[in-house]
Amino acid sequence: MNLLTHIGRSVLIAGAVVSLLSGCGGGSSHSADSATGSGNPLNGFWQAVGYGKIAWIDNTHITFYDYTQASCLVNERLDDVDEEDFERFFDLGSDGILALIEDGTPTFHAPSLRFQPIAGLPELCKTPSVQAGEAGYQQDWFSDYEIFWQTFSDYYLSFELKGVDWYSVRQQALTNLQDSMTQAAFLDVLYQSVQPLKDGHIAITSSDGQEVSFENKPSFISTLVQEAITQYNIAQPLSDADIETINTYVGEQLELSAEIITSYAESEVKSAANGNINWFKQGNIGYLEISGMQDFAAGDEFPASELAAIEQAMQTVLSDMSDTAGLIVDIRSNVGGNDYASMKLFSYFIQNEQLMFSKQARLGASKTALKEVRVLPANVTYHQPIVLLTSNTTASAAEVFTVGMRALPNVTLIGESTQGEFSDALEKRLPSGIVFTLSNEFYYTPEGEWLEHQGVAVDIEVPYLDRAQRQAEEDLGIETAYALLTGQL
Incomplete structure (x- = not known):
């Protein structure tokens, strides 16, 4: 996600002109050598140490720079940003730190990118790299x-x-x-x-x-791809026909997996939040699948809309589950999304304020200040025994949800250890127009563990719908969870 995706969309919706420029020219009238305007209280230069980001705010203009020890270039420029957008996406604390609220709303968000005021642009950023599409660019x-x-x-x-x-x-x-x-x-x-x-x-x-x-561990999809390659003796390089064969096989297996899961339903299978939240009952045990940590509000990526969609869905889910003796929460296919979504979902399973996770960024040979993330319980919560199903596919924001849930006394983890990809993806670009992301943050469990690359271990190991299970049309994860919650294990 671009650093200011939501601001950009907000400005577009308001009918203003947004210029997402990749260079220091591009038609903007302000320059780094000119005096910064005095109309906006946030005017000036701000640096996010540990992230290689500099923000230059000049009234309604924002320019973001990416810098290293040896380079600087413009990542993004936004023009005609109005007062409402500044209030929605920035928070100037009493400590003089400017927080960019890109992962949630002003009242409910994950730790934000934090900018410290600086006197001016570093020398390298006064003459940033010329980029593709600008006058004078030469490919190098x-x-x-x-x-x-x-x-x-x-x-x-x-x-x-x-x-x-x-x-x-x-x-x-x-x-x-x-x-x-x-x-x-x-x-x-x-x-x-x-x-x-x-x-x-x-x-x-x-x-x-x-x-x-790339992947740290083979995901469910990559496992299915390898199954297809083996079954049909497909060799590199892949032809168009090979790709079609693989895609057909993967699609069939995903459909079969979904059918196997819903075969355990003894009630109506319900769905909400743009298909990301699905649930049913098996006897007096509930089943809840959370298939992603984003796109809960169809056609609207604004955090407020996402949070509202989660709240509406979860209140319905917990109303339906009010008479159950236990709940299976399945995030085995959840590859992540937004931390604020994980935080919101977590709030429906706690009784008191909980430390969910903490994080900090690399800062040379040290780290930035540690930020703790504490979550308050929602108005309606679930307190019965819970089994959380995870797999090697469970990643990113879904792992953040996992470490929070794992710390609760009524939760047992069954399945496979998670992917081990906690850090947010820090976006950068090259003069040629190539964009790339990297991990720069340390996430810690409530117990202070750093599980990057390793992933979150489970209490009971059960493979996630491996080929033998699919051929037998059974889900040993659900069956093991059900046995545990009904006292048969």
Whole structure:
């Protein structure tokens, strides 16, 4: 997600003109050398240490810069941002820190990007890199790679955790770079550099929008893909027919998996929140699937709308589950989304204020200040025994939900350990127009554990709908959870 996706959408909806520019020119009338206007109390220069971000606010204009020790370029510019948007997305604390509320609403949000005031732009940002589409731009793959490598060097959370020598990676990449290479060939050099990190929050998107990302552990989808390749003896490179065969197989298996799960229903199967929340009863045990941590409000990504959709759905769910003796909460297919959604969902399962998680960013050889995330219970909550089903696919914001739930005394984890991808994805760009993301944050459980790369372990291990289960048309995860909640295990 772009840093100011929601601000940009808000301005567009209001009918104002938004310029998402990639350079310091582009038709804007203000410049870094001019005096900053005095009409907006937030006017000035702000730096988010640990994130390589600088915000320059000049009345209704906001320019965001990405910087490293050796580079600076404009990531995004927004024009005609009105007072309502500033109030909705920024919070100036009594400590003089400016928080960007991009993950929630002013009254309910996850820890925000925090900007400290600085006197002016660093020297490198006064003449930022010329980018594709601007006058004077010249393609330079060596320069692009150095920015890419330095960004990871400055901000990636831990090469030691991943067992990767980042300096050796650079040396290998330089032997493969050529001035005349195509973008596709250059992208392959980037892929080869970060693939050993096995980090699902690393993604690389070409200038034409093609994205490649990575996995720490094989997800359910990648497992199905490998099954198809093995079953149909498919070899590289993949033809169009091979891809169609794989997609057909994966689609059939996903449909079969859904049918197996709903076969346990002894009541109507209900759905809400744009299909992200689904539930039924099996006897006196409830089943609740949360399939994602975003897109709860169809066609509206604003956090307030997302939170409202969650609240409406969960009040209905808990009303239906009021007579159950236990609840199975299934997040095995949940690859994450927004932390504020996880926090909101978590609020329906607690009785008192709870520490859900804490986080901080890498800051050179140290870290930024630790931010604790505490959640208050919702108006209606569920207190009966709960089994939380997780899998290797469970990732990101779904793992944040997992560590909060795991700390509750009435919750047991069954399934597979989670993916191990906690950090938010920090977005950066290169002069050529290539966009990439990386992990720069440390997330901690309520007990203070750091589970990045490792994932959250379960209490009882059960494979997630492996091939044998699908062939037998059974879900051992649901069956084990049901047995535990009914006293048969």
